[in-house]
Amino acid sequence: MAKKLRVGFVGTGGIATGAHLPGYQALDSVEVVGAADVSDASLSRFAEKAGVPAENCFNDYQEMLDKVDLDIVTVCTPNSWHCRPTLDAFAKGRHVLVEKPVAISADQCREMIEAGKKAKKMFMVGQTLRFTKGAAQMKRWVDKNELGNIYFGRAQYLRVRGVPGRLGFVTKELSEGGPIYDIGVHVLDLTLHLMGFPEPVSVSAGVYNTLATKKSPLMPFPPEKYTVPDDAAFALIRFADGQTVILEASWALNLVSGQHNVVLCGDKGGCQLEPTALVRERAGVLENITNEIFNYPERAGHVEEIRRFVEAIQKKKPSPVPGEEALITQRILDGIYKSGETGKEVEL
């Protein structure tokens, strides 16, 4: 039997324990052998669940990279700590799966891509939504040209009162951005993926920090702890071939109910994620095909994401979510914050 691929975790909190670990554990061809986290509590909880021996658990991830023989490093730290461990893991010749958003700036993402190329190792970004069943169905429709030329997309992830209850998400030094980085990036990535990653040329955005910065029993933290620049943001993105995408993301918004959708409109048909449906003209009527797809059986997207990552390494396939695609998304995210600050359209 071929040697198992050896995985080390950098960051062992919620997504590491709840999603990446079950993803790797579902595969016979990998074993989780190392873990690093600045928090002892997080590290020991994870180590127990993953069966990582104490001598392979570290507070300093660099020590893990130096001391443990690894093939794969899976980076599950807060956003500001995505770039450095990725660069260090590539320097050691490891494959890297890094959580979304890829980084906190396009420049960081460029460095990560270069480091991966230099190391000749797999670089994948954890854009989980792509690996859900509804997204895969939308991709099949797009690939069968059911939509024709797609000229409009709407990427929506709006929570009414859903500020995450962990400081790593709301503290600027750790997260850099709010809902745009946390949840907007998921729907934007899927929209761009389905549109074939067109070249963005400009973005005009409104970036707000209105509700999460007020004292309220509905917010998990007092205002002084909430230091990311947004609790809601809305953007119009233009692309070189004339397409437009509207992105809407919020953790807190005075809205009747939350929205989560990706909608694509083409000259032959249109489709959406929730519920997964295709609309097209046939024999003079507008036909609507709704697929009964439950997109989120517990963590299914993550399990599929990790299966595809490992398969790509083993079969020497291209990265299922390459850094170059994440770079396009990150340039847009950078543009959104800049446009929000200046109140002007930003050229990308």
Ligand SMILES: NC(=O)c1ccc[n+]([C@@H]2O[C@H](COP(=O)([O-])OP(=O)(O)OC[C@H]3O[C@@H](n4cnc5c(N)ncnc54)[C@H](O)[C@@H]3O)[C@@H](O)[C@H]2O)c1
């Ligand atoms: N793909 C998804 O659906 C999804 C869902 C949730 C979170 N995420 C992403 O995963 C990342 C982590 O989120 P989470 O929910 O697990 O957060 P979390 O706060 O539960 O866990 C983060 C862990 O990283 C540790 N950490 C912080 N700095 C570190 C460092 N320098 N070295 C080692 N460990 C360090 C923390 O102690 C903590 O245990 C974020 O980037 C987030 O955007 C993705």
